[in-house]
Amino acid sequence: MRFILNVLVVAAALWVAVQLVSGVSITTPTGTAKYWGTLLVVALIFGLINAVIKPIVRTVGCAFYAVTLGLFALVVNAGLMLLTSWVSEQLDVPFSVTGFWPAFWGALVVSIVSWVLSLVLPD
Structure with a gap:
């Protein structure tokens, strides 16, 4: 249950980043099931990358x-965030980050929103 909640939190944070940061985008029509599914898939990819590569770095x-x-x-x-974009591209997931600065601001937004949501949601 905790894993599912974490994925939903990251998906919500990614949605906020897509809305606020130009250069971080999902190229499917907004509000469709495919759009929300893309957010969930990207959240899973981002979570896996953070779990595997971040400790090494x-x-x-x-x-x-x-x-x-x-x-x-x-x-x-x-x-x-750039690696997540690259992996998404390799898996034909319609998520892209156009460069370092959009990745920087997008990652900052995702971190802040995830932190705020983790404070609000119960353990």
């Missing part, structure tokens, strides 16, 4: 995190 880039007082995490999250 944290371990390898530990010095960068320390030197930048954690701000390097923003760059890592942008990279993970």
